Amino acid sequence: MxxxxxxxxxxxxxxxxxxxxxxxxxxxxxxxxxxxxxxxxxxxxxxxxxxxxxxxxxxxxxxxxxxxxxxDKPDQSCAAADAIAKAQLAEVESRLARLTALKSELERMVVQCAGGKIADCRVIEVLGDHSLCATDHRHPETEATQ
Amino acid sequence: MxxxxxxxxxxxxxxxxxxxxxxxxxxxxxxxxxxxxxxxxxxxxxxxxxxxxxxxxxxxxxxxxxxxxxxDKPDQSCAAADAIAKAQLAEVESRLARLTALKSELERMVVQCAGGKIADCRVIEVLGDHSLCATDHRHPETEATQ
DNA sequence: CCTAATGTCTCTAGCAACTATAGCTTCAAG
DNA sequence: CTTGAAGCTATAGTTGCTAGAGACATTAGG
The missing domain is CATH 1.10.1660.10 (Multidrug-efflux Transporter Regulator; Chain: A; Domain 2)
Incomplete structure (x- = not known):
């Protein structure tokens, strides 16, 4: 024990x-x-x-x-377990897709930062103006965290 | 207004x-x-x-x-903003790597589920026994499980 | 056998980033 | 003028833990 x-x-x-x-x-x-x-x-x-x-x-x-x-119920069909796993897989795939888009936008932001003054900073600029951003995050109900 | x-x-x-x-x-x-x-x-x-x-x-x-x-301080250097964005990018990349590993394990689990009884269900089995899983998550140091 | 250092116990509160509820007041349309 | 939507405040709940306080249990060393 x-x-x-x-x-x-x-x-x-x-x-x-x-x-x-x-x-x-x-x-x-x-x-x-x-x-x-x-x-x-x-x-x-x-x-x-x-x-x-x-x-x-x-x-x-x-x-x-x-x-x-x-x-705990080894004799029942495993359809329910399968469904839970599939739902989880779908969730992971959607997060993956979102994160991939995020990554490229962040990369662009970082690369474009020339190391000058805030007034010229692409990071701040891109965050402030959604239209500068190629990716469309219009209605993301899913969290980016975790 | x-x-x-x-x-x-x-x-x-x-x-x-x-x-x-x-x-x-x-x-x-x-x-x-x-x-x-x-x-x-x-x-x-x-x-x-x-x-x-x-x-x-x-x-x-x-x-x-x-x-x-x-x-709010347009005359300062944008190094700090750049650092924040870079940290965020690193965070996203690490999550991405983890999620990719997760995805393949979940896919294996789901594919192997033959639709039979719980007792034979790969989903439950894989979850119950870490050694059935190729990928190593989160605690590489504590996992000598083999 | 005593003591000191851990380990464990319960309980409460806190974290992020919201979301929901209750019980009001205010506003705009008909 | 009435009705229903939208606004207000305040509080509590969500998920999955994590941290702290103060008291008891166990164990290793002297």
């Missing part, structure tokens, strides 16, 4: 994060030692590794919750 | 977001009508467009704050 610190180290997840996952019900309540410290076995370890890997792939905690509840 | 709703529509920014920007000092306090409603002129419109465009490019509000204060 591992204490929370060892588990975190093994899974690459910080201790407060593990407690947070328990709090929101992603991990079951851990067993406790006589001194009230959390103890984890192999099952908890695997579940945490699953969560972390899915987080690394950008799945939201909600999606992970769904995937975990699916993985 | 525009009301907040018109301004928001013109700039593609939601009304509560404009009030939020004012609250955190990104926009100056707006003039008010006799009935206490905010009124905006061309200068506010340009400033909001600048913010919006920079947000679209993924700049944080802090970076935008810096860029705005730079743009």
């Amino acid at each position: 591992l204490t929370i610190g060892k588990l975190g180290e093994a899974a690459g997840v910080k201790v407060p994060t593990i407690r947070y996952y328990e709090q929101i019900g992603l991990l079951p309540e851990a067993e406790r030692s006589s001194g009230n410290q959390r103890l984890y076995g192999r099952k908890a370890m695997e579940r945490l590794a699953f969560i972390r890997h899915a987080r690394d792939l950008g799945f939201t905690l909600e999606a992970i919750r769904d995937l975990l509840s699916l993985s | 525009l009301t907040i709703g018109k301004l928001g529509e013109a700039a593609g920014v939601k009304v509560p977001t404009i009030r939020y920007y004012e609250q955190i000092g990104l926009l100056p306090e707006a003039e008010r009508s006799s009935g206490n409603q905010r009124l905006y002129g061309r200068k506010a419109m340009e400033r909001l467009a600048f913010i919006r465009h920079a947000r679209d490019l993924g700049f944080t509000l802090e970076a935008i704050r810096d860029l705005l204060s730079l743009s």
Whole structure:
């Protein structure tokens, strides 16, 4: 049985994060030692590794919750799991497309900066006037962050 | 003079977001009508467009704050603005690299899902076992998992 | 066996960057 | 003059953690 610190180290997840996952019900309540410290076995370890890997792939905690509840029902069709993964793939592809456009605009901005005064700075100018920008970000509902 | 709703529509920014920007000092306090409603002129419109465009490019509000204060000093060197833009470009490039890796792993997961039962589902399996995954995310030092 | 240094406990609050709700007041159209 | 949309303030919620305070548990060294 591992204490929370060892588990975190093994899974690459910080201790407060593990407690947070328990709090929101992603991990079951851990067993406790006589001194009230959390103890984890192999099952908890695997579940945490699953969560972390899915987080690394950008799945939201909600999606992970769904995937975990699916993985508890091995006899059902995996269509739902497939759908979640496909949605995630679509999300990643759209972010990728947006980021690629962003990158080229930023590159143009940076290259054009001749190192003079602010008044002549292309960075400021391009940001101030959307029409100087080739790319169209008219209604991006998706976040650029994360 | 525009009301907040018109301004928001013109700039593609939601009304509560404009009030939020004012609250955190990104926009100056707006003039008010006799009935206490905010009124905006061309200068506010340009400033909001600048913010919006920079947000679209993924700049944080802090970076935008810096860029705005730079743009108010047209005689200074634009090295600082250039540095902010370069940092943003580096950030975008690193996200891009990560997302590209993510995309290929998700694609593999989805393609391999044969549409059977959860017990055989590659999506669940790959998520549960990091060693099934070629790409190495986020914790290269802790991941001797093999 | 005692002590000091970690590790763990709970609880609360904070971060970005908004978004939503409630309960008002003001404004423009008919 | 009335009605409905749009505005106002203030507060709280969102996601996925992270940081801090103050108290208890465990462990390594002397």
